[in-house]
Amino acid sequence: MPRRFAALLLVLGLVAAAPALAQEPRDGAVRLTILHTNDLHGQVLEPPRRVGGLVALGRAIRQERDRARERGDAVLLLDAGDLFKGTPEGDLTDGEVMVAWMNHMGYDAGVVGNHEFDHGVDVAARLAWGADFPFLGANIRQPGGARPEWLGLPGARPGEPLHEALRGAAVVRTLTSAAGRARVALVGLTTSAMKEVTLKGVTGDLEFPDEAATLERVLELLPPVDLVVLITHCGLTTDRALARRFQGKVDVIIGGHSHTRLPAGDRQGSVLVCQTGARAEALGRVRVAVTPARDGAPRRVTAEADLLPPGDELPGVLAPFIDKVKEKVGQRVGALVRDLERGRGFEPSGLGNLHVDAMRQATGVDVALHNRSGIRGDLLAGEVQVRHLYEVAPFGNTVVTLLLSGKDLRELLAGMLASPARVLEVSGAVVMIDPEAAEGQRLVSVTVGGKPLDPDRTYKVATNNFLAAGGDGHVVFTRGADVRDTGVVLLDLLMKHLRERDPLDPGPVEPRLIVAQPAEAPR
Numbered sequence: 001m002p003r004r005f006a007a008l009l010l011v012l013g014l015v016a017a018a019p020a021l022a023q024e025p026r027d028g029a030v031r032l033t034i035l036h037t038n039d040l041h042g043q044v045l046e047p048p049r050r051v052g053g054l055v056a057l058g059r060a061i062r063q064e065r066d067r068a069r070e071r072g073d074a075v076l077l078l079d080a081g082d083l084f085k086g087t088p089e090g091d092l093t094d095g096e097v098m099v100a101w102m103n104h105m106g107y108d109a110g111v112v113g114n115h116e117f118d119h120g121v122d123v124a125a126r127l128a129w130g131a132d133f134p135f136l137g138a139n140i141r142q143p144g145g146a147r148p149e150w151l152g153l154p155g156a157r158p159g160e161p162l163h164e165a166l167r168g169a170a171v172v173r174t175l176t177s178a179a180g181r182a183r184v185a186l187v188g189l190t191t192s193a194m195k196e197v198t199l200k201g202v203t204g205d206l207e208f209p210d211e212a213a214t215l216e217r218v219l220e221l222l223p224p225v226d227l228v229v230l231i232t233h234c235g236l237t238t239d240r241a242l243a244r245r246f247q248g249k250v251d252v253i254i255g256g257h258s259h260t261r262l263p264a265g266d267r268q269g270s271v272l273v274c275q276t277g278a279r280a281e282a283l284g285r286v287r288v289a290v291t292p293a294r295d296g297a298p299r300r301v302t303a304e305a306d307l308l309p310p311g312d313e314l315p316g317v318l319a320p321f322i323d324k325v326k327e328k329v330g331q332r333v334g335a336l337v338r339d340l341e342r343g344r345g346f347e348p349s350g351l352g353n354l355h356v357d358a359m360r361q362a363t364g365v366d367v368a369l370h371n372r373s374g375i376r377g378d379l380l381a382g383e384v385q386v387r388h389l390y391e392v393a394p395f396g397n398t399v400v401t402l403l404l405s406g407k408d409l410r411e412l413l414a415g416m417l418a419s420p421a422r423v424l425e426v427s428g429a430v431v432m433i434d435p436e437a438a439e440g441q442r443l444v445s446v447t448v449g450g451k452p453l454d455p456d457r458t459y460k461v462a463t464n465n466f467l468a469a470g471g472d473g474h475v476v477f478t479r480g481a482d483v484r485d486t487g488v489v490l491l492d493l494l495m496k497h498l499r500e501r502d503p504l505d506p507g508p509v510e511p512r513l514i515v516a517q518p519a520e521a522p523r
Contacts, residue, residue: 029179029289029290029291030074030175030177030179030180030181030182030226030289030290031071031072031073031074031177031178031179031287031288031289031290032073032074032075032076032175032177032182032184032227032287032288032289032290033064033065033068033071033073033074033075033076033285033286033287033288034075034076034077034078034229034252034254034284034285034286034287034288035061035064035065035068035075035076035077035078035283035284035285036077036078036079036080036231036254036274036276036283036284036285036286037057037078037079037080037276037280037283037284038079038080038081038082038233038254038255038256038257038275038276038277038278038284039080039081039082039113039256039257039259039277039278039279040054040057040079040082040083040084040090040098040278040279040280041082041083041084041085041086041087041090041115041278041279041376042083042084042085042086042087042089042090042091042095042097042098043086043087043090043279043280044087044089044090044097044098044101044318044321044322045087045089045322047279047281048380051281052279052280052281052282053280054101054280054318056280057280057283058101058104058105060283061077061105061283064283064285065077071178072177072178072179073177073178073287074175074176074177074182076108076109076173076175076184076186076229077105077106077107077108078107078108078109078110078186078229078231078254079102079107079109079110079111079231080110080111080113080231080232080233080254080255080256080257080275081110081111081112081113081114081115081116081190081233081256081257082113082114082115082116082233082256082257082278083095083098083099083102083110083113083115083116083127084097084098084115084116084118085115085118085394085395086279086376086377086391086394087390087391087394088325088328088329088386088387088390088391089321089322089325091119091390091394092324092325092328092329093321093324093325094119094123094126094127095116095119095123095127096126096127096130096321097318097321097322098127099127099130099131100130100317100318100321101317101318102131102132102133103130103131103132103133104317106132107131107132107133108133108173108186109133109134109136109171109186109188109231110131110133110134110135110136110188110231111135111136111137111188111189111190111231111232111233111256112124112128112135112136112137112140112151112188112190112233113190113233113256113257114190114191114194114197114198114233114257117194117198117202117203118198118199118202118395119202120202120204121148121202121203121204121206124150125148125150128150128151128153129150129153131153134151134152134153134168134171135150135151135152135153135188136151136152136168136169136170136171136186136187136188136231137151137168137169137188137189137190138168138169138170138187138188138189138214138215138218139189139190139192139208139209139210139211139214140168140190140206140207140208141206141207141208141209142205142206142207143205143207147167147168147169148168148206151167151168151169152167152168152169152171160172160173160174160183160223162221162222162223163221165217165221166218166221166222169187169188169214169218170185170186170187170188170218170222171185171186172184172185172186172222172223172225173186182226182227182290183223183224183225183226183227184225184226184227184228184229185222185225185227185228185229186229186231187215187218187219187222187228187229187230187231188230188231188232189211189214189215189230189231189232189233189234189242190208190232190233190234191208191211191233191234191235191238191257192208192209192210192211192234193208194206194208195208196470196471196472196473197471197472198471199395199397199465199466199469199471200466200469200470200471211232211234211238211242212241212242212245215230215242215246215250219246219249219250226290227251227252227288227290228249228250228251228252229250229251229252229253229254230242230250230252230253230254230255231254232253232254232255232256232257233255233256233257234255234257235255235256235257235258235260236255236258236260236262236266236273236275237258239253239255239266239273239275240266240268240273243268243269243271243273244268244269244271246271247269247270247271248270250271251270251271251272251288252271252272252274252286252288253271253272253273253274254274254275254284254286255273255274255275256275258275259275259277259278260275260277261275261276261277261281261282262274262275262276265286272286274286328386329385329386329387329390330385330386330387331385331386332383332384332385333384333385333386333388333389333495333498333499333502334383334384334498334499334501334502334503334504335382335383335384335502335503335504336379336380336381336382336384336498336503336504336505336506337381337503337504337505337506338381338505338506339378339379339380339381340354340378340379340506341378341379342372342375342377342378343372343375343423343425344420345420345423345435346417346420346423346433346435346513346515347513347515348425348426348509348510348511348512348513349372349425349509350506350509351375351378351379351392352370352372352375352425353425353427353506353509353510353512354494354497354506355370355375355393355425355490355494356368356369356370356425356426356427356428356462357427357497358493358494358496358497359399359427359462359463359490359493360427360428360462361497362399362462362486362488362493363399363401363460363462363486364460365401365428365459365460365461365462366428366429366448366449366459366460366461367409367426367427367428367429367448367459367460367461367462368426368427368428368461368462368463369412369424369425369426369427369461369462369463369467370424370425370463370464370467371424371425371464371466371467371471371472371474372421372423372424372425373421373472374393374395374397374464374466375392375393375425376391376392376393376394377391377392378392379392384498386495389491389494389495389498390491392494393490393491393494394491395466395490396489396491397464397465397466397489397490398464398465398485398486398487398488398489398490399462399463399464399465399485399486399488399490399493400462400463400464400465400467400468400483400484400485400486401460401461401462401482401483401484401486402460402461402463402468402477402480402481402482402483402484403458403459403460403461403480403481403482404458404459404461404476404477404479404480404481405455405456405457405458405459406453406454406455406456406457406458406459407455407456408476408479408480409446409448409453409459409461409476410443410446410453410455411476412424412474412476412477413426413429413431413443413446414440414442414443415474415476416474417433417435417439417442417443418439418440422472422473422474423513424467424474425512426512426513427512428448428449429446429447429448429449429453429512430446430447430511430512430514431443431445431446431512431513431514432444432445432446432514432516433513433514433515433516434515434516435515444516458481461480463477464490465485468480468483468485
């Protein structure tokens with residue numbers, strides 16, 4: 001792809017209050033500051049025990065934009081998807097609070113994340129229509145290959161005219177800095193695993209083809225530009241693969257989906273991969289200097305990082321949305337004597353046990369299983385309100401019962417040990433594991449109801465409707481017989497469970513996932 005310039009100086013950081021500005025070199029470079037966010041998940045308010053939320057994030061954006069302009073930089077503000085899902089403010093407004101805030105802050109472009117589809121395609125489209133910036137998704141297709149008409153809407157900041165095949169996939173903007181102009185292409189990609197990470201049916205008939213193959217075609221159709229920036233909601237592993245494959249064709253990847261915090265970026269050859277964690281806890285900043293071509297001009301990279309500053313006054317644009325949900329989520333449910341935290345690694349967790357115990361007790365099954373990715377926060381000791389439970393279980397999942405053979409149940413439990421991210425919370429069974437063993441050999445033994453798992457017996461299992469449809473790659477659930485959706489929403493079940501045990505002292509975490517001790521060496 002032709003470039004007017006040959007050298008890039010990239011400076012990235014997760015930023016807040018930056019140090020005093022250094023004297024800029026007088027090298028004729030066109031300088032650009034890219035501010036970016038990802039996986040905001042509706043975090044309007046400051047989260048408990050953490051810095052973040054839209055107030056603090058908005059303040060950081062304003063500060064960094066002002067500093068960049070004082071330096072003479074052009075500025076872009078980008079988002080890498082998952083605007084809502086996880087808080088009452090985000091979910092009960094169908095994400096509209098997030099788009100209203102982003103319009104207020106002046107975002108330039110964003111990519112569609114998987115959670116934009118959680119309330120259906122129509123909601124995702126409504127968010128795009130209401131945005132003053134384009135939602136991009138090069139690999140979001142309707143049957144027949146066309147992209148949905150709601151992608152790529154120019155909003156208040158239109159880009160340059162492009163080939164019709166790029167509509168909804170990319171925009172090109174000419175940006176002006178103190179030293180001159182640069183043409184920047186912004187290309188959006190979402191995860192091709194969309195059907196696996198969303199509830200069955202929420203994406204309608206949309207298709208999500210391979211990221212790399214899609215990008216290859218998009219790059220062929222782009223006009224000559226000085227800089228190519230990918231905005232992706234694919235996760236760090238895919239971003240790294242794209243960076244390695246498209247050396248010399250892509251310069252920066254602004255990523256999301258894996259909730260990875262990269263304070264100094266992740267350099268893959270000539271491509272800088274960036275991501276800021278999640279839930280408005282950090283603002284990403286990439287500084288790019290496009291230098292006129294010179295023989296032997298080096299490509300230099302430095303990095304600087306900082307944390308977000310404390311928040312300031314609540315922007316007026318948020319108040320109507322906050323007031324709308326306050327009454328619904330401020331009701332007391334019960335109290336906890338001690339904290340209940342999510343599981344990590346291959347260990348069981350108090351909060352995970354609470355979920356599956358409530359499911360098993362309500363349905364009378366042999367075993368209850370729940371995915372850790374569906375537990376989105378911790379519960380702190382003290383009063384528990386509807387808000388707190390909502391932030392733990394925001395997806396509206398229902399409890400499903402089904403029958404699995406012992407052989408299939410063993411395969412399911414063995415498969416969940418492929419990585420800590422796939423581990424399921426368990427009630428009614430004790431799973432002995434060896435996390436140091438090779439993948440596929442980590443399951444040591446399983447007991448159900450105190451007896452060894454019988455491969456020929458049929459077990460009644462409870463789970464949620466996402467997993468029952470094979471979500472997160474747990475396809476063994478789809479072999480189940482006599483599948484019954486109880487219609488009981490997991491959030492309602494948790495509220496009932498806590499109300500009946502108010503105040504609840506969960507006690508020490510009961511081990512259901514146990515790391516096997518190595519056999520004692522013979523004497």
